[in-house]
Amino acid sequence: xxxxxxxxxxxxxxxxxxxxxxxxxxxxxxxxxxxxxxxxxxxxxxxxxxxxxxxxxxxxxxxxxxxxxxxxxxxxxxxxxxxxxxxxxxxxxxxxxxxxxxxxxxxxxxxxxxxxxxxxxxxxxxxxxxxxxxxxxxxxxxxxxxxxxxxxxxxxxxxxxxxxxxxx
Amino acid sequence: xxxxxxxxxxxxxxxxxxxxxxxxxxxxxxxxxxxxxxxxxxxxxxxxxxxxxxxxxxxxxxxxxxxxxxxxxxxxxxxxxxxxxxxxxxxxxxxxxxxxxxxxxxxxxxxxxxxxxxxxxxxxxxxxxxxxxxxxxxxxxxxxxxxxxxxxxxxxxxxxxxxxxxxxxxxxxxxxxxxxxxxxxxxxxxxxxxxxxxxxxxxxxxxxxxxxxxxxxxxxxxxxxxxxxxxxxxxxxxxxxxxxxxxxxxxxxxxxxxxxxxxxxxxxxxxxxxxxxxxxxxxxxxxxxxxxxxxxxxxxxxxxxxxxxxxxxxxxxxxxxxxxxxxxxxxxxxxxxxxxxxxxxxxxxxxxxxxxxxxxxxxxxxxxxxxxxxxxxxxxxxxxxxxxxxxxxxxxxxxxxxxxxxxxxxxxxxxxxxxxxxxxxxxxxxxxxxxxxxxxxxxxxxxxxxxxxxxxxxxxxxxxxxxxxxxxxxxxxxxxxxxxxxxxxxxxxxxxxxxxxxxxxxxxxxxxxxxxxxxxxxxxxxxxxxxxxxxxx
Numbered sequence: 001x002x003x004x005x006x007x008x009x010x011x012x013x014x015x016x017x018x019x020x021x022x023x024x025x026x027x028x029x030x031x032x033x034x035x036x037x038x039x040x041x042x043x044x045x046x047x048x049x050x051x052x053x054x055x056x057x058x059x060x061x062x063x064x065x066x067x068x069x070x071x072x073x074x075x076x077x078x079x080x081x082x083x084x085x086x087x088x089x090x091x092x093x094x095x096x097x098x099x100x101x102x103x104x105x106x107x108x109x110x111x112x113x114x115x116x117x118x119x120x121x122x123x124x125x126x127x128x129x130x131x132x133x134x135x136x137x138x139x140x141x142x143x144x145x146x147x148x149x150x151x152x153x154x155x156x157x158x159x160x161x162x163x164x165x166x167x168x
Numbered sequence: 169x170x171x172x173x174x175x176x177x178x179x180x181x182x183x184x185x186x187x188x189x190x191x192x193x194x195x196x197x198x199x200x201x202x203x204x205x206x207x208x209x210x211x212x213x214x215x216x217x218x219x220x221x222x223x224x225x226x227x228x229x230x231x232x233x234x235x236x237x238x239x240x241x242x243x244x245x246x247x248x249x250x251x252x253x254x255x256x257x258x259x260x261x262x263x264x265x266x267x268x269x270x271x272x273x274x275x276x277x278x279x280x281x282x283x284x285x286x287x288x289x290x291x292x293x294x295x296x297x298x299x300x301x302x303x304x305x306x307x308x309x310x311x312x313x314x315x316x317x318x319x320x321x322x323x324x325x326x327x328x329x330x331x332x333x334x335x336x337x338x339x340x341x342x343x344x345x346x347x348x349x350x351x352x353x354x355x356x357x358x359x360x361x362x363x364x365x366x367x368x369x370x371x372x373x374x375x376x377x378x379x380x381x382x383x384x385x386x387x388x389x390x391x392x393x394x395x396x397x398x399x400x401x402x403x404x405x406x407x408x409x410x411x412x413x414x415x416x417x418x419x420x421x422x423x424x425x426x427x428x429x430x431x432x433x434x435x436x437x438x439x440x441x442x443x444x445x446x447x448x449x450x451x452x453x454x455x456x457x458x459x460x461x462x463x464x465x466x467x468x469x470x471x472x473x474x475x476x477x478x479x480x481x482x483x484x485x486x487x488x489x490x491x492x493x494x495x496x497x498x499x500x501x502x503x504x505x506x507x508x509x510x511x512x513x514x515x516x517x518x519x520x521x522x523x524x525x526x527x528x529x530x531x532x533x534x535x536x537x538x539x540x541x542x543x544x545x546x547x548x549x550x551x552x553x554x555x556x557x558x559x560x561x562x563x564x565x566x567x568x569x570x571x572x573x574x575x576x577x578x579x580x581x582x583x584x585x586x587x588x589x590x591x592x593x594x595x596x597x598x599x600x601x602x603x604x605x606x607x608x609x610x611x612x613x614x615x616x617x618x619x620x621x622x623x624x625x626x627x628x629x630x631x632x633x634x635x636x637x638x639x640x641x642x643x644x645x646x647x648x649x650x651x652x653x654x655x656x657x658x659x660x661x662x663x664x665x666x667x668x669x670x671x672x673x674x675x676x677x678x679x680x681x682x683x684x685x686x687x688x689x690x691x692x693x694x695x696x697x698x699x700x701x702x703x704x705x
Contacts, residue, residue, distance in 0.1 A: 090696045101658070104650040105692055109699040110668075112310045113282040113318075120275045135311040135514065135700065136647030136668025160283055164266045166699035167285040 020084030020095055026125040027083075027146030031076035033121050039068040085144050087155060090162065092132065094144050106142045108162040110134045116152045128152035132159070196260040196271070202301050203322045204252035210297050211248045215241065261320055268308060268335060270318050282318055284339040285701045286310045290332045304328040308335065311514065311670070311704055365472070368537050369526050371462040379459065379528040380452030382501045389447040464525050466540050471511070471525055485523060489514050489704070491670045492641040493543045495534065499634040509534050511541065512672035514704070543640045546628045550621040558660040559678025560615040566656075567607035575600035620676050622690060627667075629676060641667065641674050643694040645703055651684050667691070 046064035053060070078098060086093040091107045115131040122128060122145075129145040130152045147155070219241055226236050251274075259272045267283045289309045298304060303322035310317055323331065371379070460477035470486035492512040501507075509526040525537055538544055575597045582593040613633045620629045622643070629639045647668030657663055665684045667674040679687070 091692065099655050101653040102650055103652075104648060105688065106648040106668075107692060107696045109696055110647045112286050112700070113280060115281075116279040118273075118277045123275075123277065133310075134647040134668050135670040137670065137672055140647070140668065142648060156281055160267055160281060163283045163285055163699070167701040 018086040018088050018093070020086050020093070022084055023080065023146030024125075024127055024148045024151070026127055026148075028076040028080040030121050030125045030127055030146070031079060032072060035072045035076060039072055043068055080146070083146065087158070092142070092144070092155075092159070094142055104142055106132055106134060108159050109166050110136075111159055111163060114156050114159060116149075116156055118149065130155055196262045196269075198260055199256065199320055200303055200322055200324050200327070201256070202303060204249065204256040206298050206301055206303060206322060207252040207255075208245065208249040210295075211252075212245070215244050218244070261318075263331065263334060263338075268318060270320070280318060282308055282310060284335065284341075285699075287335060287339045288704070290335050290339075292328050292332060298322050306331055311700060366466040367463065368466055368471075368540065369462075369464040369529060369533055371459060371528065373456075375528065376456055376459055376462075377452060379506075380455035381448065382498065382506065382528070383451035383455045384447050385451055386447070388450060389443045392446060393443050459527060462527070464537065471540075473525060483523075485511060485513060485525075487541060490541050490543070491645050492639065492672055492674065493538065493541060495638040495640075497632075497635045497637060501528075502635050505530055507531060507534060509537060512669065514670045538640075543626060543642065546621060546626075546638075546640075547623060550623055550628070552619040552621045552630075553679075553683065554615060554619055555678030556660075556662045556680055557615060559657075559662045560611045562656050562660055563678075564608040564611035567611065568604045571600050571604035571607060575604065622687065625694075627674070627691070629674070639674065641669060643691055644698050645670070646674075646691060646695055649688045649691055649695075651681070651688060653681075 043061070043065060046061045050058070050061045079096075082096065082098050082101070084095045090109065091105055093103070093105045095101075095103045112133045112135055115129075115133070117129045117131060118127065119129075126149055127145070128147055128149040128151075129143060130147055131144070132142045134140050134142070144152075219237060222240050223237050254274050255272070258274050258277075259270070261268065261270045267281045268287075269279065269281045271277065271279045287308050288311055291307045291309070293305045293307060294303075295305070298321075301322075302325055304325050305322055306320040306328050308318040320328075320331075457477045459475050461480075462475040463473070465472045467484070469484050470489075471484065473481075473483045473485070475481060490511045490513060494510045494512065495507055496510065497507045506528055507526075507530070508524060508528060511523040511525055513523055526534055535545065578593060578597040578600060582591055582597065586593060610633055614631075617633055617636060618629075618631050620627070622628070625643055627641045627643055627646075631637055631639065647670060649668070650666040651663050652666055653663040661680065662678045663681050663684045665676040665679055665687060667676075676684075676687075
């Protein structure tokens with residue numbers, strides 16, 4: 001908890017019973033595409049600002065482009081490395097976040113309904129986001145992106161079957 | 169559509185889907201084809217404003233105006249109908265063996281699954297336009313409470329009715345196996361009925377009067393003072409005017425004017441005491457009208473609270489729906505031993521009313537209520553834990569620095585923009601500086617007093633410095649557990665434990681990671697023992 005430079009290591013060793021699983025390898029690619037889609041308008045904005053102001057060439061757009069490049073190239077893989085999940089027989093654990101780290105566990109017995117969502121980029125990469133809704137006011141949605149679509153569906157079936165069994 | 173085939177193959181493994189009803193085989197189906205027509209029609213009122221704008225823009229075009237407007241209108245209508253059609257085409261629902269599913273989205277696909285065990289209610293809703301077409305919207309509510317249930321828009325009336333009956337039947341079937349718990353509940357109810365309604369707490373006029381004294385609202389007084397200053401032309405006299413008060417205090421003949429500063433001070437005292445009297449009287453009046461004849465009873469259906477002088481409210485809160493309780497107090501009333509008790513109920517009840525069951529009571533009066541609710545006071549010998557010292561130091565610094573920055577900002581602004589040497593804004597800046605010191609000291613005191621503990625069934629949190637309160641949660645009734653850590657927590661070694669609570673929030677900030685993980689393990693162990701469907705019965 002003090003200094004965790006090697007994120008994937010800390011994720012693997014932090015805490016609970018089960019080792020964490022990583023998402024689908026396509027997930028960082030999808031995150032990169034999303035980052036590009038966010039970065040492009042910002043870059044265009046910087047270029048326009050550059051054009052409109054009398055500063056010397058690339059004083060604005062240069063640094064902006066550099067930061068955005070880092071964000072697009074570095075960030076997806078690092079974010080992917082700190083993410084992880086563990087599905088055990090009665091609960092799902094979701095770990096995420098570099099700066100703001102969160103480690104959430106929701107027992108299947110508290111799941112109200114289940115979503116499997118896929119945006120256009122996720123569909124292209126064959127990914128899906130699993131969302132579990134609870135009745136809690138805080139953290140009522142536990143979201144797990146970057147799963148292979150079939151895995152997400154299988155997890156949904158597992159959880160649904162558990163709910164049916166648990167209420168027997 | 170691969171998701172459909174995937175779950176189809178899954179379904180084939182469960183042979184109990186051999187029900188006769190054709191809706192039960194879980195075929196994905198679309199809502200009524202007239203849906204997109206309804207949606208297109210419903211857009212027409214929203215087209216009026218843009219069309220008027222177009223008409224306004226083209227008013228000088230003379231003979232072109234009308235065709236252009238109609239052209240735009242037709243274009244809008246065609247486009248909206250097209251998108252409504254796409255949306256309709258891509259939306260399917262299915263009524264399966266153990267859940268109801270809805271898949272939507274043209275580009276983004278969303279598939280939602282609601283197990284029957286979680287469906288609390290099925291309702292039909294008819295808007296004006298759908299009604300003309302003989303269509304209805306079917307809504308499925310779950311314990312999640314609020315906007316996230318499934319909405320099927322639109323089905324034909326018969327189809328809606330049929331679906332409601334079917335889902336209710338399936339839900340009862342899913343629930344039916346939980347009968348032992350229900351029977352237990354029924355026995356409890358029976359037992360309670362024999363005992364009849366039992367008075368737990370009541371407040372007479374005497375208690376209300378004392379309560380009213382504490383309900384003195386400083387904010388109201390400040391507001392009235394400011395209003396009196398701003399709106400003095402509305403008053404028949406000027407409350408800040410010494411002559412008026414001299415007239416009242418001393419009578420006309422006296423020659424007090426020479427007294428100068430003393431008399432001015434007297435005038436200010438008179439003005440302030442008037443405001444104080446107004447504050448006290450309004451506090452008492454408010455309390456009497458709100459809490460007149462306050463009665464809390466234990467009835468077979470749960471807690472029953474009646475109160476009010478002009479509008480008398482009668483609220484029943486089922487005991488099993490209580491998720492947590494909060495014991496609060498105020499900085500002054502705490503010195504006299506007065507406390508209040510609130511219940512935290514399921515999210516969907518939260519909007520109805522405040523769940524205060526004892527607004528002004530001694531600790532001994534709260535104990536029986538807490539016992540009925542199933543949230544006893546912390547037993548002796550619990551292991552209480554403090555937050556880490558680093559968390560308090562970081563919070564103290566953070567609070568102090570933010571107030572100092574505010575004070576500096578106000579001071580700089582006053583210095584730059586206010587020409588007078590003395591201005592009340594300097595007072596504001598000074599107050600901010602005092603707040604900086606206060607919040608820093610507060611954090612250090614909070615380190616001493618703020619603690620938490622777990623008993624075999626409950627989670628306790630003691631919080632507050634001048635007005636200490638308790639929050640008690642049932643370990644079984646929590647929804648999720650999150651360990652969160654921000655950049656500061658990472659640097660100084662603490663985490664926050666966020667607990668999902670239906671209808672409320674329960675967070676334990678500033679824990680060492682190992683302790684948070686131990687707590688989470690313990691809480692999860694009690695949570696997984698009981699399914700949600702048993703909690704809400």
